[in-house]
Amino acid sequence: MATLVLGLDEVRQIVHRAGIHNVVDRLVERLHGAFESLDSKRVIVPARKGFDYEFPLPGMVEWMPLMHRGKSILLKTVGYHPHNPAQGNLPTVLSSLTRYDAATGGLVALVDGTFLTVLRTAAASVVASRLLAAPQSSTLGLIGCGAQAVSQAHVLCRAFPIKEIEFVDTDAAAVASFASRMAPLLGSHVLLRSASLAEVVSRADILCTATSIGVGQGPLFDQLPHQAHLHINAIGSDFPGKTELPLELLEQAYVCPDFPCQAVSEGECQQLEPNQIGLDLPTLAAEVARGGVEAGHLHERLTVFDSTGFALEDDVVMTLFLELAEKFQIGQVKVIESHSTDPKDPYQFLWSRRGAQGAKNHVVQETER
Amino acid sequence: MATLVLGLDEVRQIVHRAGIHNVVDRLVERLHGAFESLDSKRVIVPARKGFDYEFPLPGMVEWMPLMHRGKSILLKTVGYHPHNPAQGNLPTVLSSLTRYDAATGGLVALVDGTFLTVLRTAAASVVASRLLAAPQSSTLGLIGCGAQAVSQAHVLCRAFPIKEIEFVDTDAAAVASFASRMAPLLGSHVLLRSASLAEVVSRADILCTATSIGVGQGPLFDQLPHQAHLHINAIGSDFPGKTELPLELLEQAYVCPDFPCQAVSEGECQQLEPNQIGLDLPTLAAEVARGGVEAGHLHERLTVFDSTGFALEDDVVMTLFLELAEKFQIGQVKVIESHSTDPKDPYQFLWSRRGAQGAKNHVVQETER
Numbered sequence: 001m002a003t004l005v006l007g008l009d010e011v012r013q014i015v016h017r018a019g020i021h022n023v024v025d026r027l028v029e030r031l032h033g034a035f036e037s038l039d040s041k042r043v044i045v046p047a048r049k050g051f052d053y054e055f056p057l058p059g060m061v062e063w064m065p066l067m068h069r070g071k072s073i074l075l076k077t078v079g080y081h082p083h084n085p086a087q088g089n090l091p092t093v094l095s096s097l098t099r100y101d102a103a104t105g106g107l108v109a110l111v112d113g114t115f116l117t118v119l120r121t122a123a124a125s126v127v128a129s130r131l132l133a134a135p136q137s138s139t140l141g142l143i144g145c146g147a148q149a150v151s152q153a154h155v156l157c158r159a160f161p162i163k164e165i166e167f168v169d170t171d172a173a174a175v176a177s178f179a180s181r182m183a184p185l186l187g188s189h190v191l192l193r194s195a196s197l198a199e200v201v202s203r204a205d206i207l208c209t210a211t212s213i214g215v216g217q218g219p220l221f222d223q224l225p226h227q228a229h230l231h232i233n234a235i236g237s238d239f240p241g242k243t244e245l246p247l248e249l250l251e252q253a254y255v256c257p258d259f260p261c262q263a264v265s266e267g268e269c270q271q272l273e274p275n276q277i278g279l280d281l282p283t284l285a286a287e288v289a290r291g292g293v294e295a296g297h298l299h300e301r302l303t304v305f306d307s308t309g310f311a312l313e314d315d316v317v318m319t320l321f322l323e324l325a326e327k328f329q330i331g332q333v334k335v336i337e338s339h340s341t342d343p344k345d346p347y348q349f350l351w352s353r354r355g356a357q358g359a360k361n362h363v364v365q366e367t368e369r
Numbered sequence: 370m371a372t373l374v375l376g377l378d379e380v381r382q383i384v385h386r387a388g389i390h391n392v393v394d395r396l397v398e399r400l401h402g403a404f405e406s407l408d409s410k411r412v413i414v415p416a417r418k419g420f421d422y423e424f425p426l427p428g429m430v431e432w433m434p435l436m437h438r439g440k441s442i443l444l445k446t447v448g449y450h451p452h453n454p455a456q457g458n459l460p461t462v463l464s465s466l467t468r469y470d471a472a473t474g475g476l477v478a479l480v481d482g483t484f485l486t487v488l489r490t491a492a493a494s495v496v497a498s499r500l501l502a503a504p505q506s507s508t509l510g511l512i513g514c515g516a517q518a519v520s521q522a523h524v525l526c527r528a529f530p531i532k533e534i535e536f537v538d539t540d541a542a543a544v545a546s547f548a549s550r551m552a553p554l555l556g557s558h559v560l561l562r563s564a565s566l567a568e569v570v571s572r573a574d575i576l577c578t579a580t581s582i583g584v585g586q587g588p589l590f591d592q593l594p595h596q597a598h599l600h601i602n603a604i605g606s607d608f609p610g611k612t613e614l615p616l617e618l619l620e621q622a623y624v625c626p627d628f629p630c631q632a633v634s635e636g637e638c639q640q641l642e643p644n645q646i647g648l649d650l651p652t653l654a655a656e657v658a659r660g661g662v663e664a665g666h667l668h669e670r671l672t673v674f675d676s677t678g679f680a681l682e683d684d685v686v687m688t689l690f691l692e693l694a695e696k697f698q699i700g701q702v703k704v705i706e707s708h709s710t711d712p713k714d715p716y717q718f719l720w721s722r723r724g725a726q727g728a729k730n731h732v733v734q735e736t737e738r
Contacts, residue, residue, distance in 0.1 A: 061436075346520055
């Protein structure tokens with residue numbers, strides 16, 4: 001039972017070969033299709049569970065399972081540690097993805113989940129924005145200029161005719177470095193402008209909130225003027241008690257959660273009654289595709305995508321990277337799970353030469369550009 | 370955030386360096402100590418969850434979490450697929466172990482869980498048998514001669530003065546090959562004898578049941594004569610509806626589960642009322658250590674260890690292998706979780722040379738003997 005391992009090195013090689021824009025464009029299409037065709041009898045997604053704690057520093061480690069009935073099982077583990085950037089120069093979110101063969105239970109692949117989470121979260125916002133935002137949206141607002149803002153801006157600029165990005169953060173260093181972080185990802189026709197919170201909210205056609213605001217410290221703003229057709233991708237609310245948007249705004253909006261059972265305990269939907277919550281993203285995508293919902297009405301009104309993270313998104317991005325790895329012959333194949341040629345003798349691999357050969361760690365190919 | 374990877378190759382090297390007997394002896398001592406000192410306020414072990422299914426073949430994939438508060442998180446994934454040996458020449462149980470730093474959420478280590486599960490399951494039986502079986506036990510009975518039987522017999526023979534192993538299996542091939550599988554592990558003073566089920570049960574001082582009997586197909590035997598002091602390690606019952614022992618026997622026995630909340634839904638304890646279940650193994654070990662329970666009485670009577678698998682055991686065996694890996698400088702260090710030197714720029718590792726260096730996959734040392 002060999003395991004394909006795609007770590008930082010292999011992810012970088014894959015992106016170099018395929019091109020970052022191509023990767024995110026394909027991811028958006030795949031994800032949109034996966035939402036439209038999601039069959040909850042075939043794809044089983046239990047709510048995530050985890051440990052959260054205050055010591056040694058506030059954080060949590062969670063696991064998010066998904067089963068394609070009869071095919072494969074995904075287990076994503078994800079840590080959220082808001083002190084990581086300051087303490088260890090690490091991202092707030094660290095993650096890894098493992099996939100198991102449903103026929104044998106064997107570990108088929110281990111793939112970086114940190115960069116892939118960034119990409120899939122942005123891609124989910126694009127799918128939601130296609131369904132909920134005005135198609136001619138040209139001004140993107142960002143509250144929070146951290147890691148998530150970079151990918152949200154990158155991918156949204158590919159799907160909408162964005163001409164201007166207005167951004168704000170309580171951290172002046174994040175504001176100061178934002179344009180340089182965006183530089184490799186945007187064409188020169190996109191203007192980047194630091195602005196006040198009120199300006200960002202009032203001018204945006206599409207707004208993304210992605211902050212590390214503390215539990216119970218929300219909302220990010222009280223009532224502020226905004227465009228009638230404003231669409232908000234609410235990214236940062238993903239923990240009990242952590243919310244970013246004012247209740248009054250949510251109550252006026254059409255709110256679409258990614259994964260309702262999770263959104264009501266961790267997302268903006270914590271603030272809402274069940275009858276104030278709209279269709280979830282997979283259902284909305286399917287309804288729009290079959291003509292059951294007329295998206296035009298949604299484009300004209302205030303809408304919120306409540307993004308808490310959904311294992312289906314991780315499954316789609318993992319599949320894409322595994323396919324690209326195969327295409328480019330990138331990746332390291334390693335036997336993680338010890339086993340013997342005689343399944344009745346758990347020790348045999350210790351003595352056998354055949355066992356030793358089976359264990360030989362070989363690299364399919366590692367190209368470096 | 371680098372991850373230490375110990376797969377089949379590294380596990381074999383570690384066992385070669387340390388010696389298999391030394392590894393299991395140390396594991397038994399560590400595990401006994403861990404049970405005695407388990408503090409449920411510091412070590413949090415939620416019940417395992419998972420997917421079980423009948424298609425493409427019957428099986429399940431489960432995850433077993435554990436947190437050392439303030440230190441680390443373990444996530445064990447384990448598959449149980451009884452058709453693996455016949456279909457794919459793979460063991461019934463395949464598993465991997467991942468550990469996360471509670472301070473950052475980073476993936477610290479990925480270690481084979483297949484061989485380590487075999488060892489820790491056997492070591493747990495030894496701890497239970499020390500507490501529950503007659504110290505002078507000289508006849509070991511085995512019902513089921515598969516993979517688990519090999520390790521149970523190996524480790525129990527190191528802890529008790531076993532002179533004779535009597536074994537039985539419905540699979541004649543398993544019976545025929547058992548002695549040769551045991552040969553590298555036992556001294557010549559231990560006699561191995563294939564016997565009838567009734568002989569095995571009637572003659573054993575310690576009995577291990579480890580079969581793949583189907584759900585609802587138990588028990589393995591009805592009432593059979595047995596020694597008054599018989600101790601049974603019930604290994605195979607670990608699935609809803611799967612049990613191996615007759616209710617009448619259980620009702621006469623002192624039954625000690627490894628992890629009560631799991632044993633009542635997956636173990637022999639499924640058959641019992643709460644008041645028919647004795648202390649769990651950690652509590653029993655702690656009570657015997659502090660003199661609160663007099664073990665002598667238990668040694669003289671019918672006792673059953675209901676082993677369903679407990680993540681604490683996985684945590685202990687993983688720690689032992691990580692320590693041995695460090696001691697012998699064995700293991701592969703790899704950056705799985707992509708991250709940038711600027712935590713606010715998730716794409717930076719794609720472009721930076723520093724990122725490329727950080728990603729360089731290097732082998733600490735890979736010795737081969």
